[in-house]
Amino acid sequence: MKFTLLQTDPRSAARCGVLNTAHGAIPTPVFMPVGTRASVKSVEPHELKENNVHIILANTYHLYLKPGNDIILKAGGVHKFMNWDGPLLTDSGGYQVYSLSELRKISEEGVIFKSHLDGSMQQFTPENVVDTQRIIGSDIMMPLDECPPSMAEKEYIRKSGELTIRWAARAKKAFSSTSPLYGHDQYLFGITQGGIHNDLREVSIKALVDMDFDGYSIGGMAVGEPAPEMYRILELSHTLLPEQKPRYLMGVGTPENILNAIERGVDMFDCVIPTREGRNGRVYTRHGKMNLRSAKYATDFSPIDEGFDNDVCRNYSRAYIRHLLNVGEILGLKICTLQNISFFMWLTATARTHIQQGSFLEWKDDFLKRFNDNDKA
């Protein structure tokens, strides 16, 4: 994996770099919109590009169930299937097996689970999850892990972490012994686990670093623990992870969590917040959140965020979007989704600029103060 660390903030662990993939270079820190089922909900791929999206995320669990590996293989991979020619990262499905499947049995071999779609019994192993991601053709793949419940006993998390390490070794072996199917390089990250326990995190990180993955994700965070606990784990991870490899905090998050994680050395983020909240009419601006369903915007003909440089703010007023949401027009949720994606891309891009300029911490404090004071959602 060609990750180039360009600059580090002298007063924090914040860093900026470039992550090169066969489908394009990704400036970091970066936010990755979620396109679980090979579609970032309601948005066309060319619109993602127009809104400065560098890389999107899809999910192995969902794609494996539908449309299934046969169709994806015949399509020539997910890039071609969905007409997205930018970088693509796939989550392994470990978290989804845990969160979506009503029935699962974890063993040394892997996990047997019941499809939430048709009730069929399916098996994921470290090996077949790599195989599926070979078929998907993602630029960055994740190994199968176990994501323990946030409230699990430490002993459970310890054992689960050890299993995830053994699975990671098997995933690495499967990755090394197979080749990309579509002529472009693919990379494999390791997923660190260990809950909120420093000692377990250390064991997990050291074991995975020894296996020399292309990058490292920090898993099992933002699953209910208080933010300070997450920040502590990020600080610990920063000291243990290799400086020259990208770090990805899975499933995070709010603007505040993202900026605080950037401060602690994280490079990559994904979260359903922009798309999910957009579908509910909640939009993100540089000055706080707004709920555009509110009647108070009925005659507010200003853009969502005056002067914000995107098509949504150039083209539509709060009053019009509020009308669309109010009468149930699909276009309303699509516009809100685009605004949010655009905002999250702006957020990480602007953080990057300030890291380069040495003004990250001041900007972050300034921005969060303004943003949190104006939460109108």
Place this chain on the structure above:
Amino acid sequence: MKFTLLQTDPRSAARCGVLNTAHGAIPTPVFMPVGTRASVKSVEPHELKENNVHIILANTYHLYLKPGNDIILKAGGVHKFMNWDGPLLTDSGGYQVYSLSELRKISEEGVIFKSHLDGSMQQFTPENVVDTQRIIGSDIMMPLDECPPSMAEKEYIRKSGELTIRWAARAKKAFSSTSPLYGHDQYLFGITQGGIHNDLREVSIKALVDMDFDGYSIGGMAVGEPAPEMYRILELSHTLLPEQKPRYLMGVGTPENILNAIERGVDMFDCVIPTREGRNGRVYTRHGKMNLRSAKYATDFSPIDEGFDNDVCRNYSRAYIRHLLNVGEILGLKICTLQNISFFMWLTATARTHIQQGSFLEWKDDFLKRFNDNDKA
């Protein structure tokens, strides 16, 4: 109204022309996608332009109820409100009062109806419907009419037609005694009625032609009568309507109905078919309809219509769209909607080209044979 009749087919009543409005010139024959509530469902205005849409339709009934005249007036009209700078036509709401409101009372004065949204009692008169369309700012407005049920007794249709004529006179007067609110010209069409009865149609058309409207719509068609009855009324209307004014067949229709109406001298069409069927995964191609929900497209990686010149066919495969529909992704119905709008614009544009080339009838027969033989929906 500046309507220029450019050419008439020597072997049929088919004609092509240009209809000039303050928001642009419209080549006729033309299909107008429906944006009832100031949104062509799921599609952004710039996408309409990119798919060759010349004029869209919105509905006075719906806009009057939501967002309401106050908001539209403050927005500076619907063009600005929805960010559509092309021509806009508004239906008067007569048909919607008939089809959507559960309770209505028609009198000489107008119609009192119960809002289908909040149950409030509302009144439409010929005058206030013109006023509302002044507020909407539509380039072409329609007068309030009564649209009798298709199975109504002839005597009812006769009386209803007479009422519609008196309302038309009042609408014309209201139109003449008011001015556009936003500095651009607006036009008022007359709506001819009379069901499937030649004598009643003749009375209606002659009375409205005497009032000298900017154009004429043929109302009360495609409400359940057999197609040959509609065609007979179109042929009669053609002989009675002034050649130099545009003719608009409201609510029509299928490609077959549209082409047969063009053959009989109609210039303008609107219908929810492309948008409604698109949302259900039924798409129109030059070779027939297809239902993309069908499993038979699961591994069909060809475009919806190979070689069709639009973004949908350039960007997406049947298999991908089928996947999106299959898993309930909004993007699926948006892509199908765009395909259908694009197809209906192609249909009327191609009819126009063949009228200009003197090959309309041959092309129509050819096209319909191919299209109807391949109805895969």
